[in-house]
Amino acid sequence: MRRADRLFLIIHALRGRRTALPARRLAETLNVSLRTVYRDVADLQLSGVPIEGEAGIGYMLRKGADIPPLMFNADELEALVVGTRFVKAFAGSRLNASAQAALLKIEAVLPPELRQRAMRSRIYAPARWHEAKSGAIDRLHEAIAGHRVLRLDYRDESSRASVREVEPLCLAFWGGAWTLGAWCRLRTDFRNFRPDRIASFDPTGEVFTETAERGLSAYLRAAGGEPDALDL
Numbered sequence: 001m002r003r004a005d006r007l008f009l010i011i012h013a014l015r016g017r018r019t020a021l022p023a024r025r026l027a028e029t030l031n032v033s034l035r036t037v038y039r040d041v042a043d044l045q046l047s048g049v050p051i052e053g054e055a056g057i058g059y060m061l062r063k064g065a066d067i068p069p070l071m072f073n074a075d076e077l078e079a080l081v082v083g084t085r086f087v088k089a090f091a092g093s094r095l096n097a098s099a100q101a102a103l104l105k106i107e108a109v110l111p112p113e114l115r116q117r118a119m120r121s122r123i124y125a126p127a128r129w130h131e132a133k134s135g136a137i138d139r140l141h142e143a144i145a146g147h148r149v150l151r152l153d154y155r156d157e158s159s160r161a162s163v164r165e166v167e168p169l170c171l172a173f174w175g176g177a178w179t180l181g182a183w184c185r186l187r188t189d190f191r192n193f194r195p196d197r198i199a200s201f202d203p204t205g206e207v208f209t210e211t212a213e214r215g216l217s218a219y220l221r222a223a224g225g226e227p228d229a230l231d232l
Contacts, residue, residue: 020058
């Protein structure tokens with residue numbers, strides 16, 4: 001977690017408290033050492049944030065000091081909670097961690113009644129798929145972000161094998177399966193590849209540059225205009 005994020009969370013964890021929050025609890029929440037919490041609080045105090053207390057006792061904002069809450073209504077908060085559950089189940093470990101951190105920031109500034117109502121949402125996403133496939137999604141996500149050419153050992157829906165070099169452009173989740181949208185060098189056209197049909201994949205070491213003809217915008221136009229060309 002970035003230091004700026006930690007400082008944000010410390011301030012908002014203390015917001016509205018009537019009793020001191022123990023440093024150990026802050027450390028557990030932020031997944032950092034007690035020493036890091038002590039240092040961050042001291043830095044916040046030096047910068048003018050009205051935090052009172054000391055190591056071994058706990059911290060709270062000075063009486064009368066407060067920070068306005070985020071202006072979310074109950075439905076908006078439930079949407080955020082449900083979205084986090086779906087990210088956790090389907091989007092890989094990297095985005096899961098980021099979504100959880102974002103939700104923690106939001107929860108830190110919510111009135112208790114709104115927080116409890118949002119967390120009681122009865123819309124869930126099963127985590128079983130995430131546990132089995134998150135590593136592949138994380139690696140594909142990294143390849144997309146780094147514009148890395150990938151070599152795929154691929155099996156189509158009839159189990160026919162092929163080796164493809166692709167320029168990965170995006171990931172899309174269709175409710176039952178992911179697809180990797182890419183420029184396929186073998187077919188010299190855009191193609192969708194299902195990660196659950198990729199036997200293995202590795203970066204070739206080459207970095208590609210998106211162009212107007214072979215970039216994401218062109219892929220999305222092709223997906224909308226000629227869906228039959230994007231065979232699975």
